[in-house]
Amino acid sequence: MMPVTDSVFLLGETREHPLHVGGLQVFRLPDGAGPDHVGELHRELLTHTDISPLFRRRPRGPMGTPGQWVWSDDHHLDLEYHVRLSALPTPGRVRELLELVSRLHGSLLDRHRPLWECHLIEGLEDNRYAVYTKAHHALLDGVSALRLLERSLSTDPADTGVRPPWSPRRSAVEPPKRTAPAPFARLASAASAVRDVVGLGPAVVKYVNQAFREQSATLPHETPKTVFNVPITGARRFAAQGWPLARIRAVGAAAGATVNDVVLAMCAGALREYLLELGALPDKPLVAAVPISLREGAAVGGNAVGLILCTLATDLDDPAARLTAIAESMRRGKAFYRGMSPLQITALSAIPFAPLALSLVPGAVRITPPAFNLLISNVPGPSAPLYWNGARMEGVYPVSVPYEGQALNITVTSYAGSLEFGLTGCRRSVPRLQRLLTFLEDSLATLEKELL
Amino acid sequence: MMPVTDSVFLLGETREHPLHVGGLQVFRLPDGAGPDHVGELHRELLTHTDISPLFRRRPRGPMGTPGQWVWSDDHHLDLEYHVRLSALPTPGRVRELLELVSRLHGSLLDRHRPLWECHLIEGLEDNRYAVYTKAHHALLDGVSALRLLERSLSTDPADTGVRPPWSPRRSAVEPPKRTAPAPFARLASAASAVRDVVGLGPAVVKYVNQAFREQSATLPHETPKTVFNVPITGARRFAAQGWPLARIRAVGAAAGATVNDVVLAMCAGALREYLLELGALPDKPLVAAVPISLREGAAVGGNAVGLILCTLATDLDDPAARLTAIAESMRRGKAFYRGMSPLQITALSAIPFAPLALSLVPGAVRITPPAFNLLISNVPGPSAPLYWNGARMEGVYPVSVPYEGQALNITVTSYAGSLEFGLTGCRRSVPRLQRLLTFLEDSLATLEKELL
DSSP, X not given: OOOHHHHHHHHTOOSSOXXXXXXXXXXXXXXXXXXXXXXXXXXXXXXXXXXXXXXXXXXXXXXXXXXXXXXXXXXXXXXXXXXXXXXXOTTXXXXXXXXXXXXXXXXXXXXXXXXXXXXXXXXXXXXXXXXXXXXXXXXXXXXXXXXXXHHTOBSOTTOOOOOOTTOTTSGGGSXXXXXXXXTTGGXXXXXXXXXXXXXXXXHHHHHHHHHHHHHHHTSSSOOOOOTTSSOOOSOEEEEEEXXXXXXXXXXXXXXXXXXXXXXXXXXXXXXXXXXXXXXXXXXXXXXXXXXXXXXXXXXXXXXXXXXXXXXXXXXXXXHHHHHHHHHHHHHHHHHHHHXXXXXXXXXXXXXXXXXXXXXXXXXXXXXXXXXXXXXXXXXXXXXXXXXXXXXXXXXXXXXXXXXXXXOEEEEEEEETTEEEEEEEEETTTSTTTTXXXXXXXXXXXXXXXXXX | OOOHHHHHHHHTOOSSOOXXXXXXXXXXXXXXXXTTHHHHHHHHHHTOOOOOHHHHEEEEOOOSSTTOXXXXXXTTOOHHXXXXXXXXXXXXXXXXXXXXXXXXXXXXXXXXXOSEEEEEEXXXXXXXXXXXXXXXXXXXXXXXXXXXXXXXXXXXXXXXXXXXXXXXXXXXXXXXXXXXXXXXXXXXXXXXXXXXXXXXXXXXXXXXXXXXXXXXXXXXXXXXXXXXXXXXXXXXXXEEEEEEHXXXXXXXXXXXXXXXXXXXXXXXXXXXXXXXXXXXXXXXXXXXXXXXXXXXXXXXXTTOEEEEEEEOOTTOSOHHHHHHHHHHHHHHHHHHHHTSOHHHHHHHTTTTHHHHHHHTSTTHHHHSOOSOSEEEEEEOOOOSOOXXXXXXXXXXXXXXXXXXXXXXXXXXXXXXXXXXXXXXXXXXXXXXXXXXXXXXXHHHHHHHHHHO
């Protein structure tokens, strides 16, 4: 039998709301790689037909009782279906790569098969290739998926033994979400906390709503409705870029703010420019939902997590003043959690469930005011450069899930001295998503100019 | 309001049964084409933002009454979404092309947008490129879609004015299925006749069943159950190849059989080899459903069509004997129709609806014996070579719709002295579909050897 906490992701999925997470990795071709290097890698991967149980699992149902899904083992797994070779049209810039990833992320996984796909992508300019991997949220959450990909990588450039993520050769490849997650792992996306909540019952949900309102009351303004808080369609846009951690750290040090505060300030400045350009900037400042670890300084240990409602101060014209307001809002949010009991904190981890719950109620998004405008997650990643079969991984970007009423998601991860931004949006509601990358850079550059 | 005859294709569609039709065109690059020729063509196409009503139409609903879909006009049509540039991985053989088309044909169209996509595909070896076009059956049937594509082509190689199929510049681009169809147009796929039937009511359906049984009784055997007559999944396999019409005509002339008889004999021989290799050839011969025009020699004029149940004589080892049996079965089928009244013939055009109707009843395929094993259509096409923007069209192949219980479809069209076979199958139920191409050639070669 499939746990309710997994099957909710199957029940909640429609053509408009695919509930899969993705990861995009960019690799530099090793020295001396021939023109068919990626094709050879693909053929080599197809020989790894020994597949760990997680990757053989496919859903069956609903059987009898609505929602009664079961996991079963796929005895006829068709590896060529899951592991695909694609190519970029000329000139093979990052632009063409993002276009392809947007398309691949917008199509539904086939429920007759194990719920994952791995796409090798050749034709990326500057001697690079890419890997886009996609897994259903019922199988893996976004961070667990990224971690699983990293486990098939090596810190040794000379290590040329291909280890596909689906290979059972390393015992560590068992379902990561069944084991103790990393501090942020459960917060990979707005919906991951549902797992804790479904068992808690309506009383707790009521309590959560109340606690949520209390936290909202700490904000200076009500959350405005924006172009992002609308019903969504199934097609996606994806944009990604990395920024040197050193640049972000320097700004944070100068302003007395954390790295995460600066990430939020970059997003705030970029969203302000983007909405100004669309003529759609609300008077009231945008509110981001920001997952944080509560281990440090909080009453509970372990994997306690909280979701801070943080103002993005998009009503302020001055970038440094925005950063100050954001840092202050984050401090207030953390203080809010510090005063809470362990039970209260557990209940609050239900908050990220809200967007998914709303997406199950047709029309709800049109009438319900948003609790926040978008989710911005910052997930720590590996600090040392990693290699796959001799190819250096130059970047790794989370491809996340927009929800009904939450048409844009920003997820950031760190890797080898860089902060890697992945922006995933509904194609219809978030036009010209690429512009946000330019505005993120502008935003950081303005902060540097003002503060350094 | 959308006619019931269109909306049935939206209601009948599930993740496992996408109801869109496709066409694959292969072009030779014109002399002196640069490496970015296809990219330039793509950019040029995106400037044609004047779009005919058919291509702007998108479905809305169901509203209130279940099944009450309406067509509405998409005022924000996002042409970049519909017209896409893709590339083949190296070495860019036909094999890589068919793999890509299989994937593209397996994903659902986005119902929030007009129900069509056009994919330009670069990187095909031997100085060629391809165009794969996909439209929902509610919008266009397969043959109408092919005809629409042909209308944007020219018989003049020097005509380099790009005319996209969605451009309203030619008045002829209005919905082809609303105008008088070509003799076979309504039989593009097994479901196209539903349009006539839905309005006819249960009494006629009952009559159809009876007439169908009568025709079945003209067959020497019951239709066996095969690996093709199973529930299907959403992923597709597509294979395509052309054969010179002259070769097929020569065999027909030697055997006193029609071109279509030889096409059926090629299919019969190929299917026999394929099923033998899988160890799945039934003792009883396979039965194909073959759409025919009834204008010639029949009691009625106009667009009367019939569906002949024809034995494929796959129990016979000798190819010439198979061809004789097929030709005789087709003659008997035509004679059956010749004895019928116009009303009877109209009612019989409902038969192709059967697979779609069955696909709406969960589990029906597992318990109902198949009326036929697969649909084999032969649709006349243009006889002169056609050009698009200076590029000669070297081949055009129909990409059709498998149904629940009908996992394989073979549709053939003629073009410039060639018969172009398009084989579309469910990826899970029809493994190694490419092998059928080899077997089709073997089958024709054996007939040539024996008869010429």
